[in-house]
Amino acid sequence: MTTQASKTAAATAHVIPLRPAGEQPPAREPLWRDVLGDVLRRERLAQKRTLKDVADAGRxxxxxxxxxxxxxxxxxxxxxxxxxxxxxxxxxxxLVLVQKELIRLASRTYTRVQPARVQPAHAQPARQGEVRLAA
Structure with a gap:
């Protein structure tokens, strides 16, 4: 059973959008595995070969x-x-074919963004108990 107060609150509630109206969500960066799969499939189909044929040949x-x-x-x-x-x-x-495809896809979906400047781990001495991870 709803009360008059809950009806009034529901009628006056405002939805605040996460993005301004009409703004598109940011483009998703293509994933390596997706691009790699597309390149493998494209190469296989260009050779008019079946999945079974390539799988058997590659064991x-x-x-x-x-x-x-x-x-x-x-x-x-x-x-x-x-x-x-x-x-x-x-x-x-x-890998070169995948790289070219990644570059092509990235140039279509992203504008160039200046990478953040990363301070090398060796630039400052480590403090006692500090853990640093290298990537």
Whole structure:
């Protein structure tokens, strides 16, 4: 049962949007695994080969290769090298194709942003008990 007070409060409630009206959400940076999968699939289809054919040639399970192509799995370098070889590419050639595609996608969706200046860990002496992580 609702009361008159709750009806009045509901009628006067205001919604505050997280973004101004009409503003688009920020573009999502393309993920490595998605771009890699797209490149693998594009190369396979350009050669008119089936998923089974490439999986067998690379000694990769067909379901796993399918997951990699769909960007659902992060493949190891060994799997990527095997898939590349099955497509007649070296691992380096595959990575160059992925890099070019990443650059193409990023240039379409992002404006250049100046990277934040990062202070090297060695610039200041560590204090006792301080933990520093290197990336």
């Amino acid at each position: 990769i399970s067909m379901p796993y290769l399918s997951e990699v192509e769909r960007g659902r799995k992060e493949a190891s370098s060994e799997v990527l090298a095997a898939a590349a070889a099955a497509l007649g590419l070296s691992l380096a050639e595959l």
